[in-house]
Amino acid sequence: MMKLLFCLRSTKEILILILLFLSNYAWAQSNFEQSLSRLNQNIAIKDHYDNQKLARINSLEKSLKSKSNRNLVSTYVIYSRLYDEYKSFNYDKAFFYAHKMQESGQKLKDPVKMATGKIKLGFVLLSAGMFKETFDSLNTIQVNILPDSTKKDFYYLNAHAYYDLADFDKDKFYTPLYNKRADKFIDSALALSDPESYEYQYNNGLKLIKSGKNDLGAVYLKKLIDHYPLNDHQIAVTYSTLSDIYIRKNNPDKAIDLLLQAAEADISASTKEAAAMLNLAMLLYQKGDIKNAYAFINQAMNDATYYGSRHRKVQVSNALMLIAGGKVNSVEQESRNLIIFVVLLTLLVVVVVLFVIIISRQLGRLKKADKIILETNRSLEDTIHQLNEAEKIKEQYIGYFFNLISEYITKLDRFKKSVSNKLITKKFDDIQKLVSNINLKDERDELFLNFDKAFLTLFPNFVETYNSFFEPEHQVKLRPGQLMNTDMRIFALIRLGITENEKISSILEYSMNTIYNYKARIKNKSMIANEEFEKAILS
DSSP states (O other): OHHHHHHHHHHHHHHHHHHHHHHHHHHHHHHHHHHHHHHHHHHHTHHHHHHHHHHHHHHHHHHHHHOTTOOHHHHHHHHHHHHHHHTTTOHHHHHHHHHHHHHHHHHTTOHHHHHHHHHHHHHHHHHTTOHHHHHHHHTTOOGGGSOHHHHHHHHHHHHHHHHHHHHHHOOTTHHHHHHHHHHHHHHHHHHTSOTTSHHHHHHHHHHHHHTTOHHHHHHHHHHHHHHSOOOHHHHHHHHHHHHHHHHHTTOHHHHHHHHHHHHHHHHHTTOOSOHHHHHHHHHHHHTTOHHHHHHHHHHHHHHHHHHTOHHHHHHHHHHHHHHHHHHHHHHHHHHHHHHHHHHHHTTOGGGHHHHHHHHHHHHHHHHHHHHHHHHHHHHHHHHHHHHHHHHHHHHHHHHHHHHHHHHHHHHHHHHHHHHHHHHHTTOHHHHHHHHHTOOHHHHHHHHHHHHHHHHHHHOTTHHHHHHTTBOGGGSOOOOTTOOOOHHHHHHHHHHTTOOOHHHHHHHHTOOHHHHHHHHHHHHHHBSSOHHHHHHHHHO
């Protein structure tokens, strides 16, 4: 009797455990479906959030244009606000306004404003995965002149740059070194931060995670989530970082739940860096949810393309190719399953016709899916080809001018040897003749001609596009054999990223005042607003 009661009790406990397991599973699945539904709803209205941001940007750019008397301080403030709008939205625009902040700081002779512009530029470069350029920009900053608030930003950015570089390298030797450097910078920043602030709590948690103390780091991140009023961007960053802990703990379900919320917050904040959506797609792919993984990786590609960072597009492209391949395999598996299904169903002669119709419809859908995947792969190949082509053009350009410089060095060497021989033989009059034979104007003209050829190889439509900015009477009419004139060369240099008047004047051997007058005269003749002219050249 006692044995029977014990058996009954054990059976009851097992049933309770099974029911609890099933209820927990059902709850988790329901929670996932709700989060998935919310994210898809946000994706459907993402244009609404983007339009709100664009309206703010448009308002700021209008206020920038309306300041005819050019108050430099207020202009700097507007540049800073435009940078903040663009920094996670559009790489090129954020890059442009970070430079504008530096230029304004230079005009104001305010080293702190100049340094702030460099820090902002460093953030954009880091977002694009350009580590060398990031450190080049930050290494030019005189930290000792900065106020504590700006020093703190400088230290945090350096720390994040070294942490990202360590993650990117994943090298046994260099990664620990980079993490140590990051720890030093983050300690300096934490010392200048309010211990109750979001940035202190988040970065302290990040430091602990990078040191391998995941549980302690999670305490800080969960405190932010539970007790701090976070904005959309802070939600996205905090949830994404916390998800990384659960990935390391081999708990992908919890990581997916956090990334769903992070991706939703990214959309609400019009963030186009695509990190949360990319990681979410990869986790879903690893769990075998190819459908949602494919949908989200395409969203990530759209965002990366909009943001304009080559590094991010290549990163997302690699993931997209992997997931697209999984989708192809999934489709092929479905096709094989259908064939088996058809073979079995053929035994039931009565329903053969019905099943043939069903199968033909399914095959039609599969062909459409194959077509979509093939078109996506072709698009990916085109994107990769364009990236490779851009790298090839850069290499050709560098090689072209390296050869040119080598020729000048060879000329200089021959001249040096000739003068040396004349000095040895004391033929001083011959040295004077050698010097007199040097025609600096011809050398300079040859240099400009070589520059014109190289530039027009990179941008063959530059002359036609440049002229299209002017009425016919103001368009440049080049002489036979002339490739570009001085006006065009100024803006050709700007197109190559050389925007400072001092550098342009040095290259073209004009005074800075002359360059300034040239640019003002050209812009006044164009059909485009003066402040938009250089943007048109850059585009």
